[in-house]
Structures are given as structure tokens and as C-alpha cells.
Amino acid sequence: MTSETPATGTPDSPAPTVLLSTADGVATITLNRPGAMNSLDNATKDLLLETVRGVAADPEVRCVVLTGTGRAFCTGQDLKEHIELLENGGSDALFRTVDEHYNPLVTLIAQMDKPVVAAVNGVAAGAGASLAMACDMRIVADTAGFNLAFAGVGLSCDTGASIHLPILVGRAKAMELLYFPRTVPAAEALELGLATTVVPADALGDEVAALAARLAAGPTLAFGAMRRSVAHSASHGFEESLAFESAMMTRTGASEDHRGAVEAFVAKQRPQFRGR
Ligand SMILES: CC(C)(COP(=O)(O)OP(=O)(O)OC[C@H]1O[C@@H](n2cnc3c(N)ncnc32)[C@H](O)[C@@H]1OP(=O)(O)O)[C@@H](O)C(=O)NCCC(=O)NCCSC(=O)/C=C1/CC=CC=CO1
Numbered sequence: 001m002t003s004e005t006p007a008t009g010t011p012d013s014p015a016p017t018v019l020l021s022t023a024d025g026v027a028t029i030t031l032n033r034p035g036a037m038n039s040l041d042n043a044t045k046d047l048l049l050e051t052v053r054g055v056a057a058d059p060e061v062r063c064v065v066l067t068g069t070g071r072a073f074c075t076g077q078d079l080k081e082h083i084e085l086l087e088n089g090g091s092d093a094l095f096r097t098v099d100e101h102y103n104p105l106v107t108l109i110a111q112m113d114k115p116v117v118a119a120v121n122g123v124a125a126g127a128g129a130s131l132a133m134a135c136d137m138r139i140v141a142d143t144a145g146f147n148l149a150f151a152g153v154g155l156s157c158d159t160g161a162s163i164h165l166p167i168l169v170g171r172a173k174a175m176e177l178l179y180f181p182r183t184v185p186a187a188e189a190l191e192l193g194l195a196t197t198v199v200p201a202d203a204l205g206d207e208v209a210a211l212a213a214r215l216a217a218g219p220t221l222a223f224g225a226m227r228r229s230v231a232h233s234a235s236h237g238f239e240e241s242l243a244f245e246s247a248m249m250t251r252t253g254a255s256e257d258h259r260g261a262v263e264a265f266v267a268k269q270r271p272q273f274r275g276r
Pocket residue numbers: 035036037039040075076077078079080082094095097098102123125126127128147149150152153155158183
């Protein structure tokens with residue numbers, strides 16, 4: 001089944017700044033503020049959070065893709081709205097957006113029980129880079145890049161950058177990229193481990209569609225349990241991690257997918273995973 005939110009608007013009803021399309025178990029969330037390089041104003045953050053919550057909770061969705069329209073993936077906080085709010089209302093209320101938007105967003109992306117792929121179509125900066133880093137894989141157009149822009153606007157890092165950046169590139173490189181932000185081009189991002197794969201820009205859609213279809217046809221419960229296990233071991237010791245793995249094995253061991261795949265193996269057939 002395929003469904004799609006409208007991609008074009010009228011003067012009375014402008015195009016939504018977050019688009020959602022779902023087909024064959026894959027939900028694609030597209031940031032759609034190309035004129036503002038897909039930066040995140042408050043309305044977009046509200047809509048993005050609602051959209052991500054929806055796909056995380058939808059059992060029909062077995063893989064999520066996050067991408068952007070135009071020449072950016074996402075450039076983080078909308079600094080034009082930000083400066084207006086800063087000048088009109090002071091900073092305390094303004095920075096509640098970290099707890100109200102950015103933290104719930106990255107928590108959902110990192111912890112939902114299904115794979116999440118970033119299709120990095122263009123530059124990913126600030127919290128936009130953080131969102132991409134929270135995904136399981138970053139398929140990156142050869143024209144795209146990553147910019148840990150926070151220091152450039154005198155801010156600390158957020159949206160999980162302090163967690164995911166050092167995991168991906170190591171602490172020393174993470175600190176360098178945070179202290180001295182620059183746009184890391186796709187080829188270097190691949191060498192550093194920021195990018196999972198780099199593909200020609202005009203092949204990004206097809207490459208991501210193939211990967212997402214493969215993930216959506218996989219053992220979704222097992223993928224979710226693997227996400228949980230890998231995240232758990234990052235903040236727990238050896239014994240606790242083994243105990244958590246054991247609990248996840250028990251959970252997936254009770255799934256229809258497990259039984260069906262073992263039966264298929266023994267019968268020398270290909271398994272059909274249903275995600276339950
Ligand atoms: C490195 C860049 C991402 C890309 O550079 P470049 O390709 O040279 O493009 P530009 O000429 O700089 O930009 C083109 C137009 O897009 C506008 N734009 C870009 N980013 C933003 C943004 N984040 N907000 C608003 N507008 C943006 C830019 O002004 C140009 O518009 P005009 O054509 O009208 O001039 C580079 O653009 C860049 O460094 N962008 C800023 C990145 C950044 O600092 N992001 C915010 C970091 S902080 C954050 O993400 C999170 C929080 C969380 C909570 C609270 C408060 C703040 O931040």
C-alpha cells in the first residue's frame with residue numbers, strides 16, 4: 001500500500017514542511033524547506049516530531065528513511081527564526097526546544113524498534129548532522145557533506161552529537177570537528193566513518209530504495225532487538241550486556257519470524273519475514 005502527503009501547495013495552503021510517504025513497509029520522511037536549507041523552525045520541529053512518533057508507533061512500517069528536498073539534508077536550528085525569538089524573548093524559553101523537540105526526536109530515531117536510514121542528499125549541519133548520525137546508516141550523495149556547526153554559533157552540541165559522533169569517528173576526531181566546524185565532504189566522511197556509503201547524487205534515491213526495501217523485508221523484531229542490544233552495550237558493562245543480549249534472544253526466539261526462518265532453513269527454502 002502506498003500513501004503520500006501532498007508535495008506541492010497553493011498560496012492558501014502551502015506545501016507541508018515535512019512530507020511522509022509510505023509504501024511496502026518503508027516510511028520516507030522528507031524535510032521540505034528547501035529555501036531555508038531544511039533548517040528547523042518551530043512549526044517544522046513540531047511536525048517532524050509528530051511524524052516520527054507516528055512511524056515509530058505504526059506496526060506496518062518496518063523501515064524508516066529520513067531525507068531532505070533541495071541541496072540540504074538539514075541544517076539544524078533555523079537561525080533566522082532563532083535570532084528573532086532570541087531578541088524578543090530571551091534565551092531560556094527558546095532553549096527549551098532542546099527538551100521539547102530535539103531530545104524526543106533523537107530518542108525516537110535512535111530507539112524505535114525498526115531500522116532508520118539517513119539518505120543524506122545534501123549538507124547535514126548542526127542538529128541536522130546529529131539527526132543523520134542517530135540513524136543506523138548514512139547513505140550519502142557524493143555532493144553532500146557534514147558540518148558540526150554548533151561552535152560556529154557559540155553553542156554546545158545537541159541532538160545526540162556527543163553520543164554518536166565519537167562512536168562514529170573516535171573522540172579525538174570528534175573534538176576536532178566540534179571545535180573547528182567545516183563541511184566534511186562525502187569522500188572524507190566515508191573515510192572517517194561518518195558516511196556508511198557514498199553514491200553518485202543521481203543514484204541516491206534508487207540506492208536508498210533498494211536498501212530500505214531489503215530492510216523492510218527483514219526480521220523487524222530481530223533488527224529492533226539488535227538496535228537495543230548495541231545501544232545498551234554502549235553504556236553497560238560486559239556481564240550486563242550479555243544479560244541484555246540474552247533477554248533479546250529470548251524475545252526474538254518467541255517470534256513467528258524465528259520459527260518460520262528455521263523451518264525454511266531446514267526445508268532449504270528462502271525465509272519470508274513478516275516482522276512479528
Ligand atoms: C555550511 C552551511 C550549512 C552551507 O553553506 P553554503 O552552502 O555556503 O550555504 P549558505 O550560503 O550558507 O546558505 C544558503 C542559504 O540558506 C540559509 N541557511 C543555511 N542554514 C541555515 C539555518 N540553519 N537557518 C537559517 N537559514 C539557513 C542561509 O542563510 C542562506 O540564506 P540566504 O540565501 O537567504 O542568504 C551553512 O549554511 C551554515 O553553516 N549554516 C548554519 C548551520 C548552523 O549553524 N546551524 C545551527 C546549529 S545549532 C543547532 O542546530 C541546534 C540548536 C538547538 C537548540 C537551540 C538553539 C540552537 O540550535
